[in-house]
Amino acid sequence: MARPSQVQDEELRGLITAAREAYLHDRNLESVEKSVAAFRGLLQRQPDFLSTGPFAGNNRRVFPQLGVAMKQAGGGQPDFVLERRQFSNPEAITWFEYVSDCLVAAKL
Amino acid sequence: MKFGLFYELQLPKPYDGDTWNPDDERRIIHEMLEQVELADQLGFDYVFEVEHHFLEEYSHSSAPEVVLAAASQRTKRIRLGHGIVHMPPGHNHPARTAERVATLDLVSNGRVEFGTGEGASDMELGGFNTERGLKKQMWEESTRECLRMLTAEPYAGHDGPFLRMPVRNVIPKSLQKPHPPVWVAASRRETVMLAARLGMGSLGFGFETPEEADERIERYWELVREECRPIGAAINPAVSTVATMMCAPTDEQAVAQGLAGAQFFSFSLGRGTPPNPPRNPGHDHLYREFIDARREKDQAKAAARDQEPEDEGQRALYRAGQRGGFIGSPRFIRENLKKYEAAHLDAMIFVAQCGDRKHDEIMASIELFAKEVMPEFQERHEKIQRPWREQQLDGVTFLNNSTI
Numbered sequence: 001m002a003r004p005s006q007v008q009d010e011e012l013r014g015l016i017t018a019a020r021e022a023y024l025h026d027r028n029l030e031s032v033e034k035s036v037a038a039f040r041g042l043l044q045r046q047p048d049f050l051s052t053g054p055f056a057g058n059n060r061r062v063f064p065q066l067g068v069a070m071k072q073a074g075g076g077q078p079d080f081v082l083e084r085r086q087f088s089n090p091e092a093i094t095w096f097e098y099v100s101d102c103l104v105a106a107k108l
Numbered sequence: 109m110k111f112g113l114f115y116e117l118q119l120p121k122p123y124d125g126d127t128w129n130p131d132d133e134r135r136i137i138h139e140m141l142e143q144v145e146l147a148d149q150l151g152f153d154y155v156f157e158v159e160h161h162f163l164e165e166y167s168h169s170s171a172p173e174v175v176l177a178a179a180s181q182r183t184k185r186i187r188l189g190h191g192i193v194h195m196p197p198g199h200n201h202p203a204r205t206a207e208r209v210a211t212l213d214l215v216s217n218g219r220v221e222f223g224t225g226e227g228a229s230d231m232e233l234g235g236f237n238t239e240r241g242l243k244k245q246m247w248e249e250s251t252r253e254c255l256r257m258l259t260a261e262p263y264a265g266h267d268g269p270f271l272r273m274p275v276r277n278v279i280p281k282s283l284q285k286p287h288p289p290v291w292v293a294a295s296r297r298e299t300v301m302l303a304a305r306l307g308m309g310s311l312g313f314g315f316e317t318p319e320e321a322d323e324r325i326e327r328y329w330e331l332v333r334e335e336c337r338p339i340g341a342a343i344n345p346a347v348s349t350v351a352t353m354m355c356a357p358t359d360e361q362a363v364a365q366g367l368a369g370a371q372f373f374s375f376s377l378g379r380g381t382p383p384n385p386p387r388n389p390g391h392d393h394l395y396r397e398f399i400d401a402r403r404e405k406d407q408a409k410a411a412a413r414d415q416e417p418e419d420e421g422q423r424a425l426y427r428a429g430q431r432g433g434f435i436g437s438p439r440f441i442r443e444n445l446k447k448y449e450a451a452h453l454d455a456m457i458f459v460a461q462c463g464d465r466k467h468d469e470i471m472a473s474i475e476l477f478a479k480e481v482m483p484e485f486q487e488r489h490e491k492i493q494r495p496w497r498e499q500q501l502d503g504v505t506f507l508n509n510s511t512i
Contacts, residue, residue, distance in 0.1 A: 024335070061297075064296075064298070065240055065241055066241060066244060067241055083241065086269075087245075088244065088245045088248050088249075089248075090244055090245075090247075090248045090302050090306070091244050091245065093298070093301070093302050093305060094244065094296075094298045094299070094302060097297070097298035097301050097302070098298050101297065101298075
């Protein structure tokens with residue numbers, strides 16, 4: 001499983017590292033926000049990651065349905081909307097793990 | 109490596125009938141009990157039984173505590189695992205779960221493994237009006253409070269988003285102290301890592317390859333050392349995975365006896381999940397759909413046989429890839445198990461009963477595996493895996509009640 005130190009992109013590494021710090025201190029909403037920001041950054045750099053990237057078509061690597069909705073914004077790029085303001089620590093960890101794996105798989 | 113059996117209580121409808129025969133549900137439960145009794149005598153370490161609701165043909169195991177209690181009276185040593193209890197309170201109130209887990213632990217003289225989970229299918233979540241996006245929160249709250257109910261005298265009560273309960277002493281208490289070893293169902297990779305952080309065993313349902321297992325296991329143990337904040341009063345550091353198994357004297361016999369059942373397992377698991385059509389309660393006939401689809405594929409496969417690799421070794425790998433790693437001769441199964449053993453997997457839990465597999469063939473498979481494959485792995489577990497696990501826990505001071 002991916003570690004923040006494996007993320008080469010400085011901005012994205014900063015975001016995912018901040019996500020980890022946040023969940024370690026039970027700042028779960030902040031952690032989810034940082035993870036989602038990192039994922040948004042991934043898609044800005046690799047717009048086709050979800051459709052043709054390494055996890056495309058893998059039903060064990062689907063976008064977690066945990067309080068964050070993926071919506072199509074103008075220009076075809078999806079955007080992410082937090083559906084609630086309260087997240088549990090396991091949910092924050094799940095988001096962190098999913099986004100970390102995606103960043104490393106994307107070789108960012 | 110330790111070994112277990114995993115039960116869904118799959119019950120395909122007869123191909124030519126619209127519903128099951130009158131005795132089918134009674135039969136499948138009693139066949140399971142015979143298989144578990146044999147497995148206990150032969151030295152299997154675990155049996156895990158699922159909890160599923162409304163999933164016709166895929167699983168008729170909606171009250172595992174009853175079947176596991178029956179199994180407890182026919183066995184002496186085998187651990188009796190919930191694989192898993194649905195923890196959202198609309199499915200099982202955590203106090204009722206604590207009561208049933210503790211009672212099963214008393215009835216079985218302290219052999220319960222407490223597997224927990226969120227529930228997954230739309231049929232089940234919808235049937236109990238559980239919102240999918242909130243089930244992980246519900247799972248965590250209910251599991252944490254259930255473990256407190258198992259240990260506290262009295263339980264202090266709780267006022268949370270999904271559970272409100274006043275002070276009560278939840279009784280009886282389990283024989284195992286502070287509580288039975290606790291697991292979480294891990295279909296997603298993220299949940300394996302969550303299990304490590306919460307001090308829970310990872311009951312893997314992702315049918316991981318050896319390479320996937322290797323990657324997860326290394327990181328799992330790092331997280332146990334670095335970030336563990338136990339959800340209960342003891343940790344159960346353990347990583348297991350599930351695979352379908354049929355062991356027979358030859359690969360060909362194993363495939364003839366076991367492949368269709370494994371394929372039905374996958375087929376029926378996916379049914380009701382997009383892009384597959386939704387279920388139609390009381391009206392589906394999954395087995396007929398499966399057989400009809402298989403007939404079409406077999407015709408296509410026969411035409412494609414010319415495309416198999418010519419090299420014998422490559423052809424064997426190609427065919428093995430079509431059937432998974434544990435449907436074969438003892439030799440075939442042994443070689444594939446060694447890859448998981450090298451990755452330091454703690455336990456392999458086998459789906460032996462699935463689809464239309466025959467009871468006597470399942471019994472023979474369990475016996476052949478236990479006699480010709482299992483012993484060397486269990487021996488190396490004591491000599492190699494156990495010391496390795498102790499090394500992984502260097503610096504970890506939480507109470508550890510794992511039975512691995």
